[in-house]
Every structure is written in structure tokens, then in C-alpha cells.
Amino acid sequence: MNLLQTIARRVFSILITLFGASVIVFVILRVLPGNAVTASLGTSEGLLTKAQVAALDQYYGVGQPALQQYFSWLHAVLSGNLGVSLTYRQPVSYMLGNTLPITLELSFFAIVLGIVIGAGLGLWSGLHPGRWPDALGQSVSVLGLSVPALVIGEVLVTWFSRQFHYFPSSANSVGFFTDPWVNFQQIIFPAFVLSLGIAAAILRTTRGAVLEVTNLNFARTALGKGVNRRSFVWRHIFLNSLTAVVTMSGIQLGYLLGGTVIVENIYVLNGMGRLMITSILNKDFPVVQSITLVFAAGFVIVNMLVDVLNAVIDPRIRKRGA
Amino acid sequence: MTTTSLDPADQVTPEDVVRHRGWLGALWRSGSGRAGVIIVTVTVLAGLAGIWNLTPYAPDGQDPSTVLKGISFAHIMGTDQFGRDVFSGVLQGIGVSLEIAVLTTLIAGVVGTVGGVAAGFLGKWTSAVIMRLTDMMFAIPAVLFSLAIVTALGQGIVDTSIAIGVGWIPIYVRVVRTPVLALRESDFVRAGRVLGFSRLRLLSRHILPNIAGVIAVQTSLTLAWAILAEAGLSYLGLGPPPPTLSLGDMVNNASATAGVAWWTLAGPSLAIVVAVIGFNFLGDGLRDAADPRTRTR
Numbered sequence: 001m002n003l004l005q006t007i008a009r010r011v012f013s014i015l016i017t018l019f020g021a022s023v024i025v026f027v028i029l030r031v032l033p034g035n036a037v038t039a040s041l042g043t044s045e046g047l048l049t050k051a052q053v054a055a056l057d058q059y060y061g062v063g064q065p066a067l068q069q070y071f072s073w074l075h076a077v078l079s080g081n082l083g084v085s086l087t088y089r090q091p092v093s094y095m096l097g098n099t100l101p102i103t104l105e106l107s108f109f110a111i112v113l114g115i116v117i118g119a120g121l122g123l124w125s126g127l128h129p130g131r132w133p134d135a136l137g138q139s140v141s142v143l144g145l146s147v148p149a150l151v152i153g154e155v156l157v158t159w160f161s162r163q164f165h166y167f168p169s170s171a172n173s174v175g176f177f178t179d180p181w182v183n184f185q186q187i188i189f190p191a192f193v194l195s196l197g198i199a200a201a202i203l204r205t206t207r208g209a210v211l212e213v214t215n216l217n218f219a220r221t222a223l224g225k226g227v228n229r230r231s232f233v234w235r236h237i238f239l240n241s242l243t244a245v246v247t248m249s250g251i252q253l254g255y256l257l258g259g260t261v262i263v264e265n266i267y268v269l270n271g272m273g274r275l276m277i278t279s280i281l282n283k284d285f286p287v288v289q290s291i292t293l294v295f296a297a298g299f300v301i302v303n304m305l306v307d308v309l310n311a312v313i314d315p316r317i318r319k320r321g322a
Numbered sequence: 323m324t325t326t327s328l329d330p331a332d333q334v335t336p337e338d339v340v341r342h343r344g345w346l347g348a349l350w351r352s353g354s355g356r357a358g359v360i361i362v363t364v365t366v367l368a369g370l371a372g373i374w375n376l377t378p379y380a381p382d383g384q385d386p387s388t389v390l391k392g393i394s395f396a397h398i399m400g401t402d403q404f405g406r407d408v409f410s411g412v413l414q415g416i417g418v419s420l421e422i423a424v425l426t427t428l429i430a431g432v433v434g435t436v437g438g439v440a441a442g443f444l445g446k447w448t449s450a451v452i453m454r455l456t457d458m459m460f461a462i463p464a465v466l467f468s469l470a471i472v473t474a475l476g477q478g479i480v481d482t483s484i485a486i487g488v489g490w491i492p493i494y495v496r497v498v499r500t501p502v503l504a505l506r507e508s509d510f511v512r513a514g515r516v517l518g519f520s521r522l523r524l525l526s527r528h529i530l531p532n533i534a535g536v537i538a539v540q541t542s543l544t545l546a547w548a549i550l551a552e553a554g555l556s557y558l559g560l561g562p563p564p565p566t567l568s569l570g571d572m573v574n575n576a577s578a579t580a581g582v583a584w585w586t587l588a589g590p591s592l593a594i595v596v597a598v599i600g601f602n603f604l605g606d607g608l609r610d611a612a613d614p615r616t617r618t619r
Binding site for chain 2: 017018020021024025028029142145146147148149150151154155157158161162253254255257258261262265266276277280281283285288292295296299300303
């Protein structure tokens with residue numbers, strides 16, 4: 001019951017937040033840039049008759065009051081119509097359907113790698129504060145936070161092409177269901193590059209949480225009465241640090257979005273991030289708007305899942321009703 | 323970031339945020355603080371050299387006789403495919419990156435601090451409105467803000483700074499609001515209110531000096547993030563257009579030549595990493611210096 005209440009409350013607040021996010025996206029991308037239609041037409045704008053301009057304006061909703069524009073856009077989005085790309089003349093929803101799976105797969109591998117590396121090293125260094133595993137963990141976290149994905153990516157690509165004559169595939173991305181092995185090869189390097197930044201942040205949080213839990217009375221009691229090491233580490237320390245790891249992983253998703261944009265460009269993966277950059281350069285507003293909305297929605301939903309997951313893991317959070 | 327802890331030891335109490343004397347000394351005594359001060363000083367000097375054109379060669383001076391030469395005394399970071407000196411380019415790039423990072427941090431810092439102080443010090447309604455807005459902005463990752471705003475505004479040094487800075491406002495708001503809330507209920511602020519001090523005097527003489535440490539830490543970390551974000555945008559071709567070459571542009575340009583001339587990639591990459599490490603260290607050091615609990619421990 002309590003859990004259900006928590007979820008219901010979160011879903012409600014999510015709808016409010018998504019509404020707010022859509023307003024922000026709309027204001028930034030629709031109201032600020034002025035006339036997206038003329039921008040997309042470029043020099044050929046002068047060749048159109050007045051009637052043609054009016055027809056285009058009506059199609060894109062130019063000239064209507066902003067509020068009306070917003071609601072007609074919202075209505076269209078909610079009924080699954082994301083508009084038509086100004087450069088590719090394709091429905092945006094179709095383009096998203098092609099690019100989203102690649103970005104999702106990349107993000108999935110990156111976050112899994114990040115959690116494994118980060119939580120593992122964090123637990124290890126937190127259990128040995130001041131010793132060499134701690135020093136290793138600290139250096140990994142400093143480097144992970146300070147070396148951007150674009151530097152790691154470029155350096156790895158250069159090194160691999162010189163040393164092993166391995167080049168990031170510039171051919172079209174192979175879908176997971178077409179050839180899982182080729183697909184895995186294409187994804188795993190970019191995912192690794194992406195995961196380092198995430199791992200660093202998770203490492204810091206995990207280490208902090210482990211240190212904190214180790215100093216609590218119940219942990220010292222458990223050690224004192226001779227609980228065996230393995231069950232001490234996993235049941236007393238790790239389980240109690242888990243909410244911190246989960247929360248940080250959710251926060252890192254925001255970072256992940258930025259990372260996918262960069263990494264997809266380095267490794268020439270035709271994901272949503274790459275599509276977003278080409279669309280920004282082409283001033284293709286419907287595509288940029290839709291991708292922004294999809295990213296924002298994904299971020300909000302994952303953060304809700306994080307809250308729910310934390311409530312499942314930690315009964316104290318459930319009781320407070322979050 | 324915002325880990326909620328029930329441990330009373332982790333709650334910020336008014337006593338925690340009283341003024342700390344000698345924080346400069348404490349900063350120098352902490353290992354990461356000293357490293358941060360040194361690295362940041364060197365980075366800033368390098369950036370100033372770039373801004374004031376004190377580079378060994380003209381950063382855009384092409385020379386067909388020195389194309390893709392490796393590291394030597396004449397060119398300590400080698401030359402690129404146009405015979406340009408990489409070190410001179412890096413100095414100029416650091417200058418551009420720092421300019422944008424400082425502008426970004428000013429935008430996020432000023433707006434965020436004003437918002438955070440208002441949310442913590444002013445009435446219930448102001449606070450509620452600001453915090454709802456902050457929540458909504460938090461729902462959109464900072465990167466998305468940057469990309470959306472770049473799309474709308476275009477690309478220039480100021481545009482890029484706004485694009486990166488806006489996404490960091492909500493973080494400032496939260497970081498600043500918490501200690502302001504604690505300070506508002508502290509004895510000396512209450513005493514001031516009883517004595518009839520004006521809001522302005524309470525803010526400027528009693529609240530602001532006590533959150534200076536928190537703001538300093540956040541500013542240092544934001545500078546590090548801004549350098550990273552700007553490098554990312556420029557790398558994607560969304561930063562200020564040429565001839566303004568930032569470090570991100572240089573990394574992007576080097577990707578074509580790095581296979582045969584690794585130094586074209588190494589120079590700008592190293593500059594980004596060192597600058598970011600410097601500001602991160604400085605932030606950690608400031609945090610240690612400003613926090614009496616870690617200082618005594």
C-alpha cells in the first residue's frame with residue numbers, strides 16, 4: 001500500500017514536471033528563434049509567392065498566438081505526431097524510431113559498465129581507506145571526472161588505429177537482431193568510453209557511503225561479534241550503501257545523455273545524439289524539439305524509477321513516504 | 323549531490339556555517355588545495371598569454387616548411403598540418419576556453435546565488451515559486467539546455483556561455499539555499515533582526531559573508547564543468563565559430579591528423595585535462611578549508 005502510494009505520488013509529480021519541461025522546451029525552441037520556416041527555406045524564401053508563404057505558415061503554425069501554438073503542438077505530440085523534419089522531409093517519429101534503439105543500447109551498456117566499475121572500485125576502496133586500493137580508486141575517480149569522453153574517445157581511436165589497425169566502423173550500424181556479435185563490437189568501445197565518467201562519480205558516492213556505513217554502530221557490532229567477512233561486506237555494508245549507488249546512477253543519466261552525443265559522433269554511430277547535432281547545424285527545429293523532449297522524458301522517468309527502486313531497497317524511505 | 327541523510331551529524335547547523343578565519347592557510351595546507359592553486363595559477367597565466375598574444379608564434383601562422391613536425395625545442399608541442407605551432411594554438415585555446423568558462427560561471431553563479439538567497443531568506447511564496455522552477459529545470463539535463471539554447475541563439479562567445487550557464491543555475495540555487503536557511507535561524511541573525519537591522523544589512527553583513535565559502539567551492543567546480551562543456555560543444559562544431567579556436571575545436575581538428583601526428587591531439591587534450599583537474603582540486607581544497615569538520619578531523 002505504502003509503496004503504491006509512493007509510486008502514485010511520483011507519477012503525479014512527474015506529469016507536472018514533464019509539463020513544465022515541455023513548456024521550457026517550447027519557449028526555448030519555438031518562441032526564441034523567430035520564424036523557423038524562413039530559416040529552413042534559406043535563400044529560396046524570396047522566390048515564394050505570398051500565398052505559398054501563408055500556406056507554409058499555417059502548416060507550421062506560425063503567426064498564431066504562442067499559447068495556441070503551444071497547445072496545438074502539445075496536442076500533436078500527445079497523439080504521436082512529432083512533425084516533419086525540415087531537412088529530410090521525413091516524419092520525425094520515423095527518424096526517432098531508427099535512431100533511438102542505438103542510443104538506448106549504448107546507454108544501457110555504458111551504465112552497466114559504469115555501475116560495475118564504479119560500485120566495485122568504490123566498495124573496494126571504501127573497505128580499505130588510506131591503503132593502496134583507496135589510492136587507486138581516488139586516482140581513477142579524479143581522472144574519470146577530469147578527462148572528458150571526447151579526449152578518451154579520440155585518444156583510444158588514435159591508439160587503436162595505430163597499434164592494431166582497428167578503425168571505428170564508418171559503415172551503417174548493424175542492429176542487434178541482425179548480427180549480435182558485430183553489433184556488440186560496434187557498441188562496446190563507445191560504451192566503455194562513456195562509462196568512465198559515470199564510473200568515477202559512482203565510485204566517489206559508493207566510497208563515501210561505504211565509509212559512513214562502516215562506522216555505524218550496527219556494522220561495528222557485527223564485526224565485533226565475528227560475522228564472517230563475506231556476509232559482513234555484502235549484507236551489512238553493500239546493501240546499506242546501495243541506495244546511494246542507485247541515486248547516483250540516476251543522476252548520471254543526465255551526464256550520459258551529453259556523453260552519447262559526443263561518443264556517437266566520435267564513433268560514427270547513427271544514434272539520436274548524432275541526429276540531434278546534425279539537426280542543430282541544419283536548424284531543423286522539429287527534430288531538435290522532439291529529441292529534446294524524448295531525452296527529458298527519459299531522464300524524468302528514470303529518476304522516478306530510481307525513487308521507486310530506492311523505496312523497494314530501503315524500508316526507511318518507504319515509511320517516510322518520500 | 324543531494325543525498326538525503328538522516329544522520330544528525332550530516333545536517334547543516336548554524337554553527338557549521340559561521341565564519342572561518344585563515345581559510346587561505348587551510349587551503350594551502352590541504353594537499354589537493356595546494357595542487358589546485360598551483361595548476362589553476364599556471365592555467366590562468368597560460369590563458370592570459372593566449373589572450374594577450376604573448377605566444378611564441380602566431381597561433382594561426384601557417385608555415386609550409388614546418389608541416390606536421392614532431393616535438394622539438396623550436397616547437398615544444400610540435401606543429402599541425404598547416405605548419406602552425408601547436409603550443410601557441412593551445413595557449414590561445416586555453417584563453418578562449420577560460421573566457422567562456424568564466425562568463426558561464428558568472429551567469430550561473432550570479433543568477434543562481436540571487437535565486438538561492440531569495441529562496442532561503444525571503445518569504446514562503448517566493449521560496450515555493452523559485453524551488454518549483456528549480457525542480458523543473460532539474461528535470462532537463464544541463465546538456466539539453468546547452469544544445470537547445472545554442473540552436474535558438476546561435477554561436478558566439480556570449481551565446482555559448484549563456485547556453486552552458488543556464489543549465490547550472492538550479493544547482494547554484496540548491497547549494498546556496500541550504501546554508502541560507504540554516505543561517506536565517508541562527509542566533510546572530512535573529513539577534514540582528516531583533517535589533518532592527520534592515521534586510522539588506524542582514525543579507526550583506528551577516529548572510530553573504532558566511533556563504534562565501536560554499537559559493538567559492540561551487541564556483542571552482544562550475545569552472546571545471548564549464549571547461550568540459552565548452553570543449554564538448556566546440557568539439558561538435560557548436561561552439562564559437564572560427565577564427566575563435568577553443569581547445570575543443572583543436573581536439574576536433576586533430577582527429578584527422580592524430581593517426582600520423584599524435585602530438586596534434588596530445589597538446590589540446592592535455593590542456594583540457596590539466597585545467598579541469600586544477601579546478602576540481604581547487605574545489606576539493608576549498609571544501610576542506612571551508613568545512614571545519616573535515617579540517618579538524
